Amino acid sequence: MDEKMKPRWMREMERLSSSKTQIYLCGNIKDTVYYPVDAQGELWELGWLHEALFNLLQEPIGNYEIVALYDSVDGIRFADEPESARMGTLYDELLKCGETKPGSSGCARRPKPAPSQDPMEHVLDQMRICLQNDKHPCAFIINYASQLVANPSSLSPTERSSFIRLLKSSFDSQQPKNEATGQLAQNLLILLCDKLTDLPAWLYLNNPFAAAIEIDPPRSRERRHYFATVLAASDVSMDMKELVDLTDGMSYRDLCSIRALATRGDYKDTKSLVDKYKYGPVESEWDDPMFPDRLVNAEAELSKRVLGQPAAVAAVADVLRRAHLHLSGAQHSSKTKPRGVLFFAGPTGVGKTELAKAIAELVFGEEERCERFDMSEFSQSHSDQRLLGAPPGYVGYEEGGQLTKAVRSNPFSVLLFDEIEKAHPTILDKFLQILEDGRLTDGKGETVYFSESIIVFTSNAGIYQIDPQTGRPMINPADQKPILRVDPDADKEYSLVREKVLKGVEAYFKDFLGRPELLNRIGQNIVVFDFVREATMREILSQKVLKSIHDQIKELWDLEIAFADPVIETMLERVCGDVASGGRGIGNLAETAILNPLARIIFSLLTTHTDLSGKTLTVQKIIETETRHRFDLAYEIQ
Numbered sequence: 001m002d003e004k005m006k007p008r009w010m011r012e013m014e015r016l017s018s019s020k021t022q023i024y025l026c027g028n029i030k031d032t033v034y035y036p037v038d039a040q041g042e043l044w045e046l047g048w049l050h051e052a053l054f055n056l057l058q059e060p061i062g063n064y065e066i067v068a069l070y071d072s073v074d075g076i077r078f079a080d081e082p083e084s085a086r087m088g089t090l091y092d093e094l095l096k097c098g099e100t101k102p103g104s105s106g107c108a109r110r111p112k113p114a115p116s117q118d119p120m121e122h123v124l125d126q127m128r129i130c131l132q133n134d135k136h137p138c139a140f141i142i143n144y145a146s147q148l149v150a151n152p153s154s155l156s157p158t159e160r161s162s163f164i165r166l167l168k169s170s171f172d173s174q175q176p177k178n179e180a181t182g183q184l185a186q187n188l189l190i191l192l193c194d195k196l197t198d199l200p201a202w203l204y205l206n207n208p209f210a211a212a213i214e215i216d217p218p219r220s221r222e223r224r225h226y227f228a229t230v231l232a233a234s235d236v237s238m239d240m241k242e243l244v245d246l247t248d249g250m251s252y253r254d255l256c257s258i259r260a261l262a263t264r265g266d267y268k269d270t271k272s273l274v275d276k277y278k279y280g281p282v283e284s285e286w287d288d289p290m291f292p293d294r295l296v297n298a299e300a301e302l303s304k305r306v307l308g309q310p311a312a313v314a315a316v317a318d319v320l321r322r323a324h325l326h327l328s329g330a331q332h333s334s335k336t337k338p339r340g341v342l343f344f345a346g347p348t349g350v351g352k353t354e355l356a357k358a359i360a361e362l363v364f365g366e367e368e369r370c371e372r373f374d375m376s377e378f379s380q381s382h383s384d385q386r387l388l389g390a391p392p393g394y395v396g397y398e399e400g401g402q403l404t405k406a407v408r409s410n411p412f413s414v415l416l417f418d419e420i421e422k423a424h425p426t427i428l429d430k431f432l433q434i435l436e437d438g439r440l441t442d443g444k445g446e447t448v449y450f451s452e453s454i455i456v457f458t459s460n461a462g463i464y465q466i467d468p469q470t471g472r473p474m475i476n477p478a479d480q481k482p483i484l485r486v487d488p489d490a491d492k493e494y495s496l497v498r499e500k501v502l503k504g505v506e507a508y509f510k511d512f513l514g515r516p517e518l519l520n521r522i523g524q525n526i527v528v529f530d531f532v533r534e535a536t537m538r539e540i541l542s543q544k545v546l547k548s549i550h551d552q553i554k555e556l557w558d559l560e561i562a563f564a565d566p567v568i569e570t571m572l573e574r575v576c577g578d579v580a581s582g583g584r585g586i587g588n589l590a591e592t593a594i595l596n597p598l599a600r601i602i603f604s605l606l607t608t609h610t611d612l613s614g615k616t617l618t619v620q621k622i623i624e625t626e627t628r629h630r631f632d633l634a635y636e637i638q
Contacts, residue, residue, distance in 0.1 A: 021173035027215040031251040054079040071143040098129035137185035145191040146198035170209040246274040305358040306351040308536025336438040346529025349582025360414040375423040389443030404442040435521035462504025488531040560616040
């Protein structure tokens with residue numbers, strides 16, 4: 001049999017079993033495994049890990065005469081029939097021999113353990129007797145080893161005694177010769193644990209007799225072999241390479257479920273089959289036949305909501321077209337990455353959040369499909385638990401994480417992470433996995449897939465001078481405003497703004513955060529927004545701010561609102577002096593200079609029982625009062 005066909009952990013077992021006395025198998029141990037049951041590799045079976053170990057230990061790596069499994073629920077049991085009875089008899093003989101005739105030929109050197117009433121310690125004592133025999137090769141498997149201890153760094157006296165027995169057994173195990181085959185075989189103890197750190201570190205650190213093997217989810221070669229084998233006898237026809245790529249990171253149990261779906265024949269193509277398993281019977285907007293028509297005029301549609309940012313809009317439109325064609329991550333041969341990844345960098349109030357909402361409306365038909373996460377709320381070390389869910393045993397475990405719940409309930413969405421630079425570094429680690437693999441495991445151990453989502457980060461990094469101690473923008477003592485590193489008055493060309501912002505973002509992630517790998521995952525998808533210039537401010541004021549005020553008042557009281565030119569010029573004169581505040585500054589000024597006095601006027605008219613229906617109120621002038629930041633309006637109503 002081609003050795004490369006064997007799972008990696010199995011090859012590692014064969015390599016280490018002759019030199020180690022204890023092996024810890026950790027990682028994906030609760031999954032089923034696909035393993036060969038004959039030396040030629042012609043027959044493969046899908047079974048539990050301990051079943052694969054039973055087969056492996058009896059044949060390929062030593063012909064062990066005793067192969068047994070122990071857990072605290074079912075006790076000790078031997079490899080499957082027909083060998084089970086013979087192994088049990090030999091096991092009893094070794095125990096009896098070790099207790100009555102220590103040191104005699106073929107018997108164990110009696111360990112003389114301290115008396116114990118604990119069932120676990122009693123079984124370990126029996127195993128030690130067998131492992132110390134020099135005539136009959138023995139291999140024991142301890143299942144659920146992670147559950148043997150509550151806290152590996154704080155052991156109870158009974159727990160400590162049990163693990164000391166395990167440690168001693170690693171030193172005392174013998175290397176008997178199998179009388180039937182004449183081969184030497186190292187007596188072996190195997191522990192199955194979720195994580196190596198679930199066990200006390202002193203059990204395996206600096207222990208030359210111990211080794212750990214990480215069991216990974218099936219790799220591409222293993223997935224290809226599994227599907228080629230199990231689908232060969234069926235009428236299922238699909239793109240095998242695509243099937244292998246789309247199931248990256250999945251367990252064998254996942255592959256079994258996909259196989260079951262495939263045999264029912266209820267799918268259009270390979271991707272729809274895998275998507276049906278991941279997300280259920282949900283139709284993807286990405287594959288809507290009408291979707292390409294919406295992308296034809298993507299720039300025009302996005303520009304209706306985000307004014308004055310043609311370069312940013314064009315970059316986003318390119319990403320959306322690439323996403324629709326399943327080409328995101330194509331340069332890396334990946335089919336599991338998110339549909340699109342965008343990093344919006346630029347001043348405040350220029351439309352970064354608005355563009356993310358516009359993407360959701362264009363792609364998914366509604367703005368609500370944009371899930372926003374304010375990363376300033378996730379600046380603490382434990383914040384990843386809020387985002388992904390608390391681990392078992394901690395407060396909030398049942399609720400799950402905000403991000404994982406949102407994606408599980410609606411995997412087809414825009415995920416907006418506002419002000420990413422304010423997130424705690426542990427959060428950034430999670431984003432690395434999302435961007436690289438397109439999936440994440442939450443606190444409950446369930447996998448959440450991001451391969452149909454668009455990931456959008458926003459950041460002010462690169463715009464302001466950064467305090468090297470805090471990572472926050474430096475404040476000008478004179479006006480208490482952040483100090484800009486990009487001058488909107490001097491850097492009037494977008495190319496200059498883009499160049500400075502890109503350098504600033506790179507410096508922030510590499511020099512201050514020390515996380516160049518996150519920037520590498522984002523790649524060339526950094527979209528730089530320009531400052532809101534005067535022409536754009538005029539558009540925002542007339543087409544958005546004043547129009548919104550007009551529409552709401554018209555809807556509520558059937559009153560037309562008109563704004564004379566002097567009103568617009570006064571507004572522009574004020575906001576153009578503060579380019580850095582962006583479109584949000586226009587809205588803030590409109591609230592103070594127009595909306596507040598307008599509310600007073602309408603309230604006064606309504607309290608005097610004036611009928612406003614069908615009338616027109618023309619705002620002629622903005623009047624600044626003696627009270628600072630309080631304005632009046634000159635108006636007429638007809």
